[in-house]
Amino acid sequence: MTTEEARQYFKDCGLSYADIKEPDFWLLVAMVSKELSEFVFSSHAYEDKGNMTINKKTLKFTFTKKGLKNAFIEVDGPYFKGREAISFNRDGFIGFAGWAGGNNADPFIKGFVKWCDMIKEGLK
Template sequence: MNSNEARALFSGANLNYSVVTQKNMQRLRTLINKQMKDSGLIKGTFSCHQRAKIREGYAEIRCRSFYFDNREAVTFNTDGFIGFAGWADEKNIQPVLAGFAEWVKETAP
């Protein structure tokens, strides 16, 4: 899966930003964090920060590893764009996308 496919999955499931609540974002964080840890990537140190942040029209989940502390995992931007680990290569982004896809399936009506 790539980022565009993940965005299409979100819109194809008839989801919109109304699902970006604190509860749902914490669930998304949990799913992505599990995928990161289970992947063993980045010497097994890949994980999410504890809390998702939500502000008016914007939400984010940040991640860390042994060599970085505060990078994007997922962002719901005010312009409607959903960002996925823009720093990551095709391999390191997979846990983020897998967790997001699982969340979409759980959250979809």
């Protein structure tokens, strides 16, 4: 699945920022972390399993009574720190690892899609 398809999936699930509460955000962090632990990061100089991790110290998020306002999840890797994993921007745009080439955005997209399914089910 591409990043554009993941954004559309969020919409197709009938989700909006108003549906996302703080516990839901932490669930997303956990689900992406699980995907990262099983993922083989590919780069020119490094291939290893489970070597990207969410930096919980740099998580930034704002919630109001109406739900999520914005959030930024960053990831650290073998030769970088603080790169975008998933961002929920104030204008409604959801970003996925804009820095990643090849299949390196896969764990973020897979975790996000699984999370969408769980949030959607919880709204029924």
